[in-house]
Amino acid sequence: MNSTIKYSAIVSLFLITLLVNIFVPDAANRPDQPKLVFNIIMAIFFAAILGFFIYGHIMGKQSKQRVQTVMDLSVIFGMFFFLWLVIVGKLGFLDPLRYPSPNTVFDVYRSDFQLLVVRSTSDTIWRLVEGYVVATILAIPLGLFVGRHTKIHDRVAYPVAKMVAPIPPIIFVPYAIELLPNIDLAVKFVIFIGAFWPIYVNTVYGVRNLDYRYIEAANTLGASERRLYTKVLLPGSLPSIYAGLFIGLVLAFIVLAVAEGIGGSHDIPGLGWYVLYFADLFYYDKIIAAILLIGFVVVIWTAISDRMQDRLLKWQKKGAW
């Protein structure tokens, strides 16, 4: 029952924010804020979390963990939006140029819908998906192979990786733009480089840290090389691979932002380009809108990958600490 009260308070946070925005007058130093988009988004949040809350009630215990996670996230977001609205939008603290109210920021999604929400976001997501997915598809099998063959690892792969991997992928950007036929491809290429090394290195590390007796056990049981890869090496190194995938994603995002900033334009938009471009023009509302959007993309992406990870690593004992 205690948690019901707590969750009700969290759910109502968004409703309160919405009501405050509608009924409390704006601060004198920022009159006539366009409120529509922010109100809609608060209403959507409210409806979604309320729905989740009800779903949790119906499902009972089995969804407890998931409801808990959503609620923990909601309390952070709810408090953030509420305080932001009250302090900046309604009380008028801080200067309006650098600290726009949430109403002004969210209105960017309407006024700049085509450029920011449609073109920049979709292009960025596609670049990320392509660069990152190609990196994953190449890095994991190569990592497994190199990890399995000690001689190749020690004499070739390790020395090469040691030399090449630490080079910051960002410095390839100007050259990649020069060499590759178009900027889009150049950006994908550096994302690929950025994501490839962490995934590859962690895959190799995963295989080499695997207890060799698993491999020997598979050998005495007559496993073919193919079966060894699919049933022993890959699942056995998966925890380490996942660590690499996460670092790879973070690096991919960093590289993406910089690469888009260098190569992007109105014709080749992207979230990274959008932020850097409007930073030069002092449009802080647009910058914050784009940053929030990037955050949103990251949250969705990691949520999907966490779900996959939970499913694939079910065999690991949980709650060791």
Add this chain to the structure above:
Amino acid sequence: MRAMKAVEVTGVKKLGNGKVVLENVDMEVNEGEFVSIVGPQACGKSTLLRLIAGLDQPDAGKIKILEEEVSKPHPKVGMIFQETLLFPWLKIIDNVTFGPISRGVEKVEAEREATKWLESFGLAKFADKWPYELSGGMQRRATIAMMMVNQPKVLLCDELLGGLDLITRNAIADEFLKLWHEKKPTVLYVTHLLEEAVYLSQRVYVMSAKPSKIYETFEIDLPEKRWEVPNLRFSEKCADYVNKVREAFVEAMKVA
């Protein structure tokens, strides 16, 4: 009729990191025998077992399994590694079918066979569990099922019962003896517990550490169905054997 030699080790020498790990080891085990190998730590027991399993090559000497020279893992040899070695990422049933499917048995057929073995160990209801969800004793039983399903002619066990509490240890030891009596695989059993070696086997090899070789051999003359004799473990005869082996063991440690 001459009994077939299941394992023949002649003059085997093994170097590792420039040091002599095994020096001139000789051993002969007939088909269907249960023999134990005991010795101080780092005397090369595990290395010897790995060589017999075909996972590594000796630097000198010969190893024959079922009168064939070993160069790679033999399909009729099963090896149980130190501690449990169920694949933690495979469910119990998939662990047990790993061997048969690897050797080309159809999945359905392999699962039928595996289920039979799991049932005989009282593990049928754990078929769909992950290894970590089983107790240490259950894991050990599953490991034995995982080996026996391949119908090995020779079974190599490296500290099969290590890390278990005494009661579980003794219980599984008896189950294992019954299984051996029924299927009669040749068993090479490495352990550091002398009582266990004496209780389980027909012959005990004592190895010395420096040089690493067979120091002394003891024939153990106890009834084959040992689990039927009440308190055999604590009998005088058993204690006598253990004492003799212990004396040899202490001597073997002095040789350096």
